[in-house]
Amino acid sequence: MTETTKPRLLVLIGPTAVGKTKMSIELAKSFGCEIISGDSMQVYRGMDIGTAKISKDEMEGIPHHLIDIHEPDYPYSVAEFQEQTGRLINDITNRGHLPFIVGGTGLYIESVCYGFRFSETGADEEFREEQFKYAEEHGAEALHRKLAEVDPESAERLHPNDLRRVVRALEIFHLTGTPHSAQLAAQKKESPYHLCLVGLTMDRQMLYNRIEERIDLMLQQGLVDEVTSLMDKGYAPGLVSMQGLGYKEIVSYLQGKYSYEEAVELLKRDTRRFAKRQLSWFRHMKDIEWVDVTDSENFSASYKKIHDIIAGKLLSNIEYNSKKTN
Known part of the structure; x- marks a missing residue:
């Protein structure tokens, strides 16, 4: 299959808080895209604030996929993401739109971009239990x-608290x-797609400042109440979803392991x-066109x-309409 006959796939990656959401909406409006979330945590219902999940208003009518598809106790996997995304790419292409993956979960995105084969290595339940016990x-x-x-x-x-993936490795x-x-x-x-990979990056200290500002906003929006509600519904702290950033730290605060100030600083x-770690993963990927968005005030230039890269x-x-969203 030649590059011109492969299905086209647009991908926007970058670390958390770099500004992917706003950029993705404007690009999707220009190129007639449907967006596929490449975030392993946004699949979970009821986990909105801590995952910085896009709201319906923010979507501006752009179709979004793989958001709110599972309850928090569901063990979502990279293999399932790969299968679902492959099907969505075909469906979106057949509708005459451009499939557009946006996110920051490196392995998930790379598995689709390059058609990773996940061999059934098998399992050793006894070994696995030993590791969890350890x-x-x-x-x-x-x-x-x-x-x-x-x-x-x-x-x-891998983060140390990502126990399921640490144990699997x-x-x-x-x-x-x-x-x-x-x-x-x-x-x-080798990609099965005619791929356009764009990465957003910015000055490291500026990114860290944006991260801290985002966390302050999450707390103002009610992150503690969101985590309390999940625990009240019976979702155990050991679940993969509850080990996600923003959840495990607040769980520890609610359990009395840390003060509020300590939990926020830890988060x-x-x-x-x-x-x-996200940047480290992406730096290992090939074909990425990096765009520095440190000058966040000059959004139009970025x-x-x-736009020109894509x-x-x-x-x-391909034919596209600057407002094609149907």
Whole structure:
């Protein structure tokens, strides 16, 4: 299949709080896109504030997919995301629109862009239970250090509290003797799509300031009440969803493990570290056209740069309308 006959796919990536949402809406209006969320946490209903989920008003009529599709106790996986997104890309293309993935979950997005094959490595339930027990007894950080010894690259990309994925990476090494990161690196990095990958970046300190401002806004919007409501509904703190940024820190505050001030500071620190890991992941990906949006006051200049990149990459053989959204 040649580049011109492959389905077209637009992707906008970047760290949390860099400004993907606003940019994605303006681009979607220009290029007749339907947006597919590439965020592994926005699939969960009732988890709106802590995930900075886009509101209906903010969507401005642009169709969005893979948002609010599961309850918080559902174990969403990268393999499911890949399957659903592949189907959506076909459907959106058949409707005459441009599929547009927007998000920051590196493995999820890369798995679609390059058609990763997720082999059924198998499972060792006894080993898995041992690892969860080890984390319970010695702490998530101690388990994360075990992963760092055998698969430092995966450890760098996974937060210690992401127990399910840390345990799975350890399990893959246990079963195969090969680090999970090495298996991913060995994948054939050829896209099944005519791909346009755009990455947003900005001055690191400015990004960190934006992260802290966003967290302050989340708290004003009622993040503590949102987490309290989830716990009242019976969603356990150990769930993958409840281990997400903004949730695990507030859970710890509500359980009395930290003061409010300590929990907020921990959330800001962990989110800064998460943004750093996101950038580390994306830097390993190829084909990304990076656009520096540090001058956030000059949105139109950044938008024009990105618009021109997309037009040059994708518009040679497609027809689009600047307001095409149906």
